[in-house]
Amino acid sequence: MAEAAHQHATRAGYDAIAEQYAELFHAELDAAPLDRALLAAFAEMVRRDHPDGEVLEVGSGPGTVTAHLHELGLPMTGIDLSPAMVALARRDHPQLSFEVGDMGALDRPDGSLSGLVGWYSLIHVPAPERQQVVDEFHRVLRPGGYALIAFQVGDDTLHLDEAFGHAVSLDFHRLQPDVVAESLHRAGFEVIARVVRAPEAGSAASEVSQAVLVARRPS
Template structure:
């Protein structure tokens, strides 16, 4: 079976920009205390949920969030669609595990994760396909496991032709409404416990949303 076109073009774009993306965003979290606060709260929740468990940084890119999660005491690993991004992650953080994979078809056992982070990684999935991604998050999370999702706020599709110093690209990103994402997560059996919507920082042009959620015990 051939893969969906959006995956092919997204992979090609991120393979192209991988090296420059990794360099340009390597210390981005340093200027974003609210983002770090959400990651820190997520880490505390995972550690407190029966001793925690492995955490998948799904759509990890070059591993900058994965290594931050590791610094917070989590057993974190990364999965990404782009071989170029995975290569950068392995080069930069050789002590951590990174694997190629798709968020909607993870090579992970049912209930095997104490936590999932999707840090701006669902934004390239067409909104009508997000239910399959969230169902996969539910499948791999252990009962009581936690999820952190980050995305740009809005309701539009953007065609990206230039990014991270590279022209001639062609891929898409979707801005999403927090209420809609909360509803989709709920349909997948994942409960949103908290949300943060903050104003743009630096070069950002729109509000940013962060949802902290969990798979209920017994689910």
Template structure:
């Protein structure tokens, strides 16, 4: 299957920056209490439901996957960039990481207790996000949870230099209310959201977090027989 040009651009950019990206963000969660709070809430709810395996989609060098593992979840990572996957496997040899696309996950229907997409939907053109969310819905079990993190806004940005490397990459700031609508259209219901101000270091815009659930289907009642 031919992939869109933006997918190739995203893969190439993250291949180029993989090692430096991993080093720069290695301990970033230590300074992000709101991030840890949302991930902790997600982990508690997934664990309480007994729903099983969690996929970190767009896992990069695996730092969020490792954090989820430290919270007691059976987590694995998927990333578009083979260089990112290689770094993740090197840094976290006890965890599982695979190359793959969030738009065509090689996972069976209803097999995941949770999905985390931590700043990984931001390079997908908004017009294709319904397909991404449909994939998340497909792979989640009934009652499974989705946690999204992304920069809030409504404008695209083009990056030509990042993490010490020249790149060619588009990124999209996204309005939380619109993402909530798209999730609902995909069959996922937002249960909690957080919108926080930029931290004054690298961030230039508000940061958004949405926690959504795939509703549990009610059993179909058989008609009474006479």
């Protein structure tokens, strides 16, 4: 199947900026206590209900969140569209498994995962393809499995033609929590928590509100 234009652009963009991106964001969680608390709560729920089973981060980038969740006791794997990002994640976190992959066509059997994390990765999926991706999240999660979805809040799309001195074509689709929640409901999830917060002081991320939704595939 031919690769979609947005996938090609996203892969090429992150391949170009992988080193600089990883350097800028490698300690982002250190200055984000609320994010760490949400990740810890997700890890605790997954461990409580599913002491076995793989947890997958889709769009894992340089592996920071995957490694953090591993330290919290989850059996983590990361996938990313960008081979350069995967190479960095393997270099910096050799104890973990990272793969090149497409979150809209996950190489996992139905109902095989106990948890799935989309930490600022759904923002790169344009609206016409977004429901298919969320449906794929539901397919691979076992009954009772959890999904954690983080995204920038808004109604606009930030487009970058340049980043870290490199020519890129990257789109960041800001999303409304109600829109993401409705997409999760349509896929068959129940949304059990949502948090919307202002950016953390000193964050390297864009200065817009951020949201995290926790969803569960019903048993």
